Amino acid sequence: MALKSKLLAGAAVLMLAAPGAAFAKSGDEARIKALEAQVADLKAAVEALRAAQAAPAPVPVATQQDVAALRTEVQDLKVSTDKSVAALKADAPTATVTIANAKPVIASTDGRFTAAFHGVMQLDTAKYFQDDHLPTAVTVRDLNGGANFRRARLGVDGKAFGVFDYNILLDVGGSGAEDAGRIQDLWIQYSGLKPWRFRIGAFAPSTGLEDSASTNSSLFAERPAVSDLTRGLAGGDTRIGVAAIGNGERWFFSGAYTGALVSSLNSGAAAFNAPTFDEQQGVDLRVAAVPFQGKDWMTHVGATASVIAQPADLGPAAAVRYAVQLRERPELRVDGTRLIDTGAIDTKGLVAYGLELAVQKSSLLVQGEYFDINLERRNPAAGASDPSFSGWYVEGGLLLTGERRRRNIATAAFDGPTVAKPFDLKKGTWGAWELTARYSTLDLNYAERSATVADRVRGGEQDVWALGVNWFPNSAMAFMLDYYQISVDRLNTAGAQIGQDVQALNLRSQFAF
Known part of the structure; x- marks a missing residue:
């Protein structure tokens, strides 16, 4: 028993x-x-x-x-x-976990759900060199050298239900000083109607060739001044909007209807980012194509248009109620001072046009853009006309180790190289090395010597020459050493010269996955 x-x-x-x-x-x-x-x-x-x-x-x-x-x-x-x-x-769970290029990715076995964790650390260390005997009228006499985290980001992106994409990205980096934290990207996107994608949320619309490239793989630490300013008019980081995006192997289109920024921080334009009675309304459009292509070469062309259809209403207490203010830093952000600035202009609307061209041959990439910015004054004073501004740049990079920058068909821009031989002392390999050069100019003057005070805008003209060397030890790390020769020509309201020549040296240490 x-x-x-x-x-x-x-x-x-x-x-x-x-x-x-x-x-x-x-x-x-x-x-x-x-x-x-x-x-x-x-x-x-x-x-x-x-x-x-x-x-x-x-x-x-x-x-x-x-x-x-x-x-x-x-x-x-x-x-x-x-x-x-x-x-x-x-x-039982059927998810898989992989890590590629230091980026962890969780995915269901059928691929309908994914979550990829990503982060960026960009530490800039700069030294500014200024004349000790500047004219008395110059107020910016000591640009602050030192170090700051330009970008410090952490987020997750992926796919849901097979046909939706999403991106959540937070940033505590900043210009001149780190930020307390803000939403950088927060959007969802329907991608089930190939080759089109439809996006809503907070994101940076496509506004030109340099703007559309990843900041993790730029030729220099910062975008050219005119590109950085123009992208912030109707687009820019943290901009809330809706967009339709489409692309093929050799064509690209992006159209976005945009509103306010998530935060008051912005890279280029400024005054219309404060709390408002009615938010700004704008449109960003971009088309691009690869008309000619060979085995180891290609040409890229494109055009952009940014429109502020309705400037933000800052309220009756504001000095300028419908203000647009154009201003920019000298392509370096360790010190956040803007050396050229139009001041607040009472504006009814704004239109900016841009043209882009790039040529790639093996390890050599050369690209450039031109932008024209036109404002329509609101209730202009007698003798005042509608101001216009312009700028352009040309830059290039040569990879000495034989790699080539990759053209991303989803953004119609050039990303960093795939490192053929990652740095490894035991194997005697040294990663990828690149030489870079750039010239850029941005003119924010309009009728600056006119006798009609209401007509003139003395924003200043800024020219920047830059040389650099980039080292990519592997696909997740980069070190960029850049030298800048900055020249600013600007008059104050009294007609005195407040511009100056500045030299700067910057080292960026980057880890991005």
């Missing part, structure tokens, strides 16, 4: 465990193994009873009946256990 008791006890345990297994919500391997172990014990017990029956001593009829009953119970429990095990295995 001890053996029978053991069988009955085992059966009871299985009967109690089976229902819980049937309702398992995830793959509990321990529970499965326990169930299978109980079945194995019961099988062993039955075999022991069979052996007892085969012994010479006669087995009572009651025992034979018990064995038959227990056999039936064991069979029923085995069927139930098999079903429970199958259910547990069916509910």
